[in-house]
Amino acid sequence: MAATILDGKAIAKQIELEITERVAAFTAKSGSQPGLAAVLVGEDPASQVYVRNKQRACERVGIASFMHRLPANTTAEGLLKLVAQLNADAQVSGILVQLPLPGGIDQTLILDAIDPSKDVDCFHPHNVGLVSQGRPRFLPCTPHGVMQILHRSGIAAAGKHAVVIGRSEIVGKPMAMMLMQKDSTCGSSAANATVTVCHSRTPNMPEICRTADIVIAAIGKPRFVTADMVKPGAAVIDVGINRTEDGLCGDVDFDSVKQVASAITPVPGGVGPLTIVMLMENTLRAAEWQAGND
Numbered sequence: 001m002a003a004t005i006l007d008g009k010a011i012a013k014q015i016e017l018e019i020t021e022r023v024a025a026f027t028a029k030s031g032s033q034p035g036l037a038a039v040l041v042g043e044d045p046a047s048q049v050y051v052r053n054k055q056r057a058c059e060r061v062g063i064a065s066f067m068h069r070l071p072a073n074t075t076a077e078g079l080l081k082l083v084a085q086l087n088a089d090a091q092v093s094g095i096l097v098q099l100p101l102p103g104g105i106d107q108t109l110i111l112d113a114i115d116p117s118k119d120v121d122c123f124h125p126h127n128v129g130l131v132s133q134g135r136p137r138f139l140p141c142t143p144h145g146v147m148q149i150l151h152r153s154g155i156a157a158a159g160k161h162a163v164v165i166g167r168s169e170i171v172g173k174p175m176a177m178m179l180m181q182k183d184s185t186c187g188s189s190a191a192n193a194t195v196t197v198c199h200s201r202t203p204n205m206p207e208i209c210r211t212a213d214i215v216i217a218a219i220g221k222p223r224f225v226t227a228d229m230v231k232p233g234a235a236v237i238d239v240g241i242n243r244t245e246d247g248l249c250g251d252v253d254f255d256s257v258k259q260v261a262s263a264i265t266p267v268p269g270g271v272g273p274l275t276i277v278m279l280m281e282n283t284l285r286a287a288e289w290q291a292g293n294d
Ligand SMILES: Nc1nc(=O)c2c([nH]1)NC[C@@H]1CN(c3ccc(C(=O)N[C@@H](CCC(=O)O)C(=O)O)cc3)C=[N+]21
Pocket: 049, 050, 053, 096, 097, 098, 099, 100, 121, 141, 241, 248, 267, 268, 269, 270, 271, 272, 273, 275, 276
């Protein structure tokens, strides 16, 4: 039987409606609108698309957006100056520095300079540490989106074997961390998984993947996960966004894997839309905390 296609776009829309109401309530009560500052350095075409999508999402949910475009030859000093200015700006609840930064700029140096209370990407070591200890302030947007897709599709992680393919700081590592916790924002049934992390140096990856009840693919290799790597009935979440000659595709070979999986996310229209809506939620949470701490 062919897999259920998990409609990330529809799930994101639903969450977006919930956030829109919460933003309106916050703005009415506090008298100030949450604001997101996005910093885009250089002309990377994919980054332009993502940042534009984020700005549009801000407009739809009622968050102010402040766009800062800098030339590709911007120095680390120039970028640090802008980050310091945004840290001090009361209108700015959340700060996002779009990655990748052009070569030559030390990414860690810039990201570590963002005020942890405005770190809506959840990249700062302070916030990463809080996630790892199971007491998050922010949740990283893409892994949180994956948890929401599973939860809202009725796929419980508790007691299941989840295999995360990829160990990036942005997706794989925090994803594994969140799935293994005792609890989550979606409740304990969305966490408590037995987690295995596979990566480029894992020798017997197909064998390990075949034991997974839930596969999360985040390795950045087009159509890497093939049907022979998936146990019949497993749920497969595709985090990859690869631009190939024949268009956008994920890290999962969708056409073959959908024949064996019980549920699968498409690319586009799967995890991507969730990433953006979880960023909106983090911006709202940042505004709420900043208002409470005044
Ligand atoms: N500081 C920072 N934070 C990020 O969260 C961040 C980043 N840098 N750099 C790049 C990655 C990638 N990312 C995506 C967001 C939305 C879609 C998205 O909306 N995807 C649509 C399709 C969009 C398209 O056509 O390309 C979809 O999957 O349906 C994809 C990818 C956020 N990232």
